[in-house]
Amino acid sequence: MPKAQIFKEFCITTNGVTWIVVRPNNYSHRLSDITALVAEARRDFPGWLQSEDDIHIIMYGGSHYKGTMGIEFEVPAGTAIPDSYRQIQELELRL
Numbered sequence: 001m002p003k004a005q006i007f008k009e010f011c012i013t014t015n016g017v018t019w020i021v022v023r024p025n026n027y028s029h030r031l032s033d034i035t036a037l038v039a040e041a042r043r044d045f046p047g048w049l050q051s052e053d054d055i056h057i058i059m060y061g062g063s064h065y066k067g068t069m070g071i072e073f074e075v076p077a078g079t080a081i082p083d084s085y086r087q088i089q090e091l092e093l094r095l
Contacts, residue, residue: 004024004025004026004028004033005024005025006022006023006024006025006037006040007021007022007023007024007025007070008020008021008022008040008044008082008084008085008086009021009022009023009085009086009087009088010081010085010086010087010088011087011088011089011090011091012087013091016077017074018074018075018076018077018079018081019072019073019074019091020041020045020072020073020074020075020081020085021070021071021072021088021091021092022037022040022041022070022071022072023037023058023060023065023068023069023070023071024037024068024069024070025068026068027067027068027069028069029069033069034057034069034071037070037071038055038071041055041071041073044082044084044085045075045079048073048075048079049073054073054074055071055072055073056071056072056073057069057070057071058070058071058072058094058095059094059095060092060093060094060095061092061093061094061095062092062093064092065092072091
């Protein structure tokens with residue numbers, strides 16, 4: 001993904017589910033860019049993203065990231081989250 005910074009975040013929801021968020025800082029909607037996000041997540045969570053059905057492609061609609069796309073996926077409780085991921089308090093609005 002040329003010239004895009006990749007943001008890596010995680011959110012533990014009120015029901016205890018941990019969501020991983022990987023998104024760029026641009027408005028690209030290219031499949032190659034989404035594929036690059038998936039590859040990044042697979043490197044960070046080896047063994048978890050075996051099926052493409054595990055990954056949600058999201059278009060965001062909130063005030064901070066409106067119109068951007070990224071990927072999200074759940075990980076089981078107790079999964080070690082790499083230090084490169086910052087915790088966020090809530091997930092951004094999804095369209």
